[in-house]
Amino acid sequence: TVFSNDNMVSHSLREYGEWAQYEVEFLCSLLQPGDTVLDIGAFIGTHTMAFARNVGKQGSVIAIEPQRAYCDLLSANVRDNWLDNVQILNCIASDSISEMRIMPADTTQSGNFGGSAVTTPSSQQDGWIQVEVITVDSLNLKQCSLMKIDAEQMEIKVLRGAVQTLAALSPFVFAECHSLNLGWPIVELGRGLSYSAFVYSAAAFNPRNFRNNPSNFLANGRETSVVLVPTKRLGDLRSREGGNCGLLIPIESIDDLAL
Numbered sequence: 001t002v003f004s005n006d007n008m009v010s011h012s013l014r015e016y017g018e019w020a021q022y023e024v025e026f027l028c029s030l031l032q033p034g035d036t037v038l039d040i041g042a043f044i045g046t047h048t049m050a051f052a053r054n055v056g057k058q059g060s061v062i063a064i065e066p067q068r069a070y071c072d073l074l075s076a077n078v079r080d081n082w083l084d085n086v087q088i089l090n091c092i093a094s095d096s097i098s099e100m101r102i103m104p105a106d107t108t109q110s111g112n113f114g115g116s117a118v119t120t121p122s123s124q125q126d127g128w129i130q131v132e133v134i135t136v137d138s139l140n141l142k143q144c145s146l147m148k149i150d151a152e153q154m155e156i157k158v159l160r161g162a163v164q165t166l167a168a169l170s171p172f173v174f175a176e177c178h179s180l181n182l183g184w185p186i187v188e189l190g191r192g193l194s195y196s197a198f199v200y201s202a203a204a205f206n207p208r209n210f211r212n213n214p215s216n217f218l219a220n221g222r223e224t225s226v227v228l229v230p231t232k233r234l235g236d237l238r239s240r241e242g243g244n245c246g247l248l249i250p251i252e253s254i255d256d257l258a259l
Helices: 009-016 021-028 046-055 068-080 155-160 163-169 180-192 231-240 254-258
Strands: 036-040 060-064 086-089 098-102 129-134 146-149 172-176 195-203 222-230 247-251
Touching (some): 021 046, 021 195, 021 222, 036 046, 046 060, 046 068, 046 086, 046 146, 068 086, 146 155, 155 163, 155 180, 180 195, 195 231, 222 231, 247 254
Parallel strands (some): 036 060, 060 086
Antiparallel strands (some): 098 129, 172 222, 195 222, 195 247
């Protein structure tokens, strides 16, 4: 089930029967049955549901989504697909525990819903809602194999609130990269925790999409993220990395990231 006014993820699902398929395939290649996955910024569940199927009944997915309208649709999609290994949290993941006033998503207007950042109300705005803010570390996870973060420019805050989890459990990290200024702090944080950094880049349009639809409304768009890999799991990455899932480019300097 999708949003009628969402002109990106929902539109792609209607047109192609999928969204960011190369990205999904790459991430699922890193998973094994029984794994635990954190999907931070789960939106309506495209990645959540793929993760849930790949980790199986012995695994689990924790999906975090702050917007109530998105969370409701995420819950419906998980329920309608009989995925009982998914836990959904309607909250914000950040670097400290608190509460935050945010403006609720307006699903009556056309737009790119999945690309909208959480915004706080101005003093003149009414209609705001209060949302719990948590840290990944506060979840006290016993296992975590993959942490996917699509938090619309809050990725570094999410990671700062996950330092203990990263140090103890050594998950793969897949964090959306909006710009050089936002991506480089992620690389630096990872280095301090013995992670190696890569840029992942893949075409948004899959010509072999589920519906065999040749019409490309995504044009030359690409999905770009920073991938953090525990140095001790580099061999694990290379052995599992999927075939035609995109480019994985090592990052040794800020110039590499800029390129």
